[in-house]
Amino acid sequence: MKNQKKMHYSRQREKILEYVQNRTDHPSAEQIYLYMREEIPNISLGTVYRNLKVLEEMKEIRRVLTPLNEERYDTRMDNHAHFICRNCGKVIDLNTVDNLKTEQLCEDPSLGAIYTVTVTIEGECAECMEIEKSGTVTRMKA
Amino acid sequence: MKNQKKMHYSRQREKILEYVQNRTDHPSAEQIYLYMREEIPNISLGTVYRNLKVLEEMKEIRRVLTPLNEERYDTRMDNHAHFICRNCGKVIDLNTVDNLKTEQLCEDPSLGAIYTVTVTIEGECAECMEIEKSGTVTRMKA
DNA sequence: ATACCTGCAAATTATTTGCAATATA
């Protein structure tokens, strides 16, 4: 189908995948870049983005939508739920999506192929609520 | 609570809300801007963004997360589902979310306040599938 | 040798913001 070109091995790509796989906090491209510089000091941000894109195409990782205009990445490829804190941007995985009747949603004739189903809950995490109650308000983004 | 300052009326804001309310296709800021220019020729994109933000704060509209790096807007304030086409970026509203057991998802102690719950289905719409079958491939974004 | 990958820097895209002028209350 798709003009699949043969891939060469790359240390950068291997390390990026390894890093994202070993985290549960859905790192952003920037966070991945900052970490990678410790392993491969002169890696460039462009390389990080390019590899995240191919890894996504390879279905090794998945992009997570957030309301804070920054893409986050994830290696859980099953259909699961995300809680996103509007204050600190934290993404928390939630497990119990079994009861979601996906099939019912997908009866619409205008839908073609389904790739992923994500339940996204936007709100504020307990930690941020606590901080706000105590008076000190901190925001990740303006 | 929030330092609520009194608002002045603005024709720009009224028209923007009216436009988003009368559409079902989740327009982007850019699309809203292009349309608004027909009504108010020298409106600026900054004004569109500023008003979308206040309308969101007023809970008159809602931002929709899409995987195509562009915010889309919506006036359905109930918790509903979105189908997003990865090819053309189209956002389709889906109705049957009743069976989703939101409460179960929300038992996690790290969750504080819940603002919105959105089920997002990423895939490809029937129209795009049809076009691809017929050979002519068109993409909104590279 | 060939095709893929990289680092770097410049380019692009989406969104935000400072400011002086204008509209609303």
Place this chain on the structure above:
DNA sequence: TATATTGCAAATAATTTGCAGGTAT
């Protein structure tokens, strides 16, 4: 008159891309 809102242009922020050199096959 005081304050909110606007248009404009410049500033940011996130991501993408062209290119020349480097690396894997």
